[in-house]
Amino acid sequence: MGKAVQLVNNFYYVTLWLCQDCMLHHANGECSGCHDGHDETPLNKTDHTSLTMGIPRDGHECGRQDGEDVDECDCETNTFSTSQCDGCGSYLHGERHGFTEFVKA
Ligand SMILES: [Zn+2]
Ligand SMILES: [Zn+2]
Ligand SMILES: [Zn+2]
Numbered sequence: 648m649g650k651a652v653q654l655v656n657n658f659y660y661v662t663l664w665l666c667q668d669c670m671l672h673h674a675n676g677e678c679s680g681c682h683d684g685h686d687e688t689p690l691n692k693t694d695h696t697s698l699t700m701g702i703p704r705d706g707h708e709c710g711r712q713d714g715e716d717v718d719e720c721d722c723e724t725n726t727f728s729t730s731q732c733d734g735c736g737s738y739l740h741g742e743r744h745g746f747t748e749f750v751k752a
Contacts, residue, residue, distance in 0.1 A: 653703065659750040662702050663693060664725065664743040669734035673698060673746070687735035693748060695734075702745035 653660045665673070668681045672689040681689075690698075702723050704711070709720040723745035731738050734746075 653705075654752060657752045659752055660703055661748045661750060662706050663698070663733035663746045663748055664728065664730070665690075665734040665746050666732035666737055666739060667742050667744070668737070669732055670700075670742075670744040670746075673700070673734075685735065685737065686739060687732075687737045690734045692736055693734050697749045698746050699749070700744065700746055702747055706745065 652662075666689075668685050669689045671680050672678065673695055678689075700723075707720060707722040709722050711720055711722075725743040725745075727740065728743040729738070729740050730743070732743065
């Protein structure tokens with residue numbers, strides 16, 4: 648795992664792996680349904696306005712071809728990770744969800 652950076656059409660596509668709390672904050676825009684508080688402020692390390700849930704196709708290890716149903720694979724979720732959350736810096740164990748951040752070159 649780790650950040651894959653790609654330059655396409657003057658944008659950098661950066662793959663980020665976010666913890667459950669960051670994912671919920673991104674989805675809801677506020678604190679709801681999080682675990683007992685956070686040890687770090689969710690999304691503090693990233694600009695969440697340029698984040699999109701999901702990862703680029705070449706980040707998929709399932710061999711999915713164009714046109715196949717995206718929902719069929721689970722490359723975008725790591726059900727148990729001990730690596731640092733790219734969104735808040737937390738080292739809490741748990742799920743990591745793949746996101747793509749678009750940064751203008
Ligand atoms: Zn929260
Ligand atoms: Zn996949
Ligand atoms: Zn996080």
